[in-house]
Structures are given as C-alpha cells and as structure tokens.
Amino acid sequence: MLRIVGMTADNKIVVSGVFRAMETTGLSLADVLSVLGERAVVSWPHFLMEAAGLKLSKLLAMLKQDIADAYGPHYWMIVEPRLTALCV
DSSP states (O other), X not given: OOEEEEEOTTSOEEEEOHHHHHHHHOOXXXXXXXXXXXXXXXXXXXXXXXXXXXXXXXXXXXHHHHHHHHHOHHHHHHHHHHHHHHTO
C-alpha cells in the first residue's frame, strides 16, 4: 500500500510503500512512478526499510536501471551514494 509520508520543498509528495508495491505486483520502479505521476518521489529511507532482507549490492543493482529509466542516469549518480550512506 502506497502512503504519502511527506512533502518536498518544491511541493512533490513523498511516498512510502514503493518497494512492497514493486515486490507484490512485479512492476518496475518506473512503472510505479508512472502511476504516481511527476508530482511524487520515493521515500528512500522507507524503501530501504521495506527491502531490509536484501543485500545492499543486490538492491542497488536492481535499482540502478529502474532509477535511470524513471529519472535519468544523472539522478542515479546522486541517489546511489545517498542510498549507500543510509545503509551504513
């Protein structure tokens, strides 16, 4: 179940439950985000908590293409170190 957990400074909604939605429906991150629209972003801390059973390397490998497809390759370069830092 997707939930709104906050707002960004530029008024985008922050959504949790994205990992579970991907796992239960088989949809990619890009597919889930296309349903949410351009006014939504993923709560990465929530995403990581939901994916706690996966190794970080597997999770990052899974997300790399999805994030690049959804936001563009430049965004992956920003998100990857932040995701890694959240897991330390």
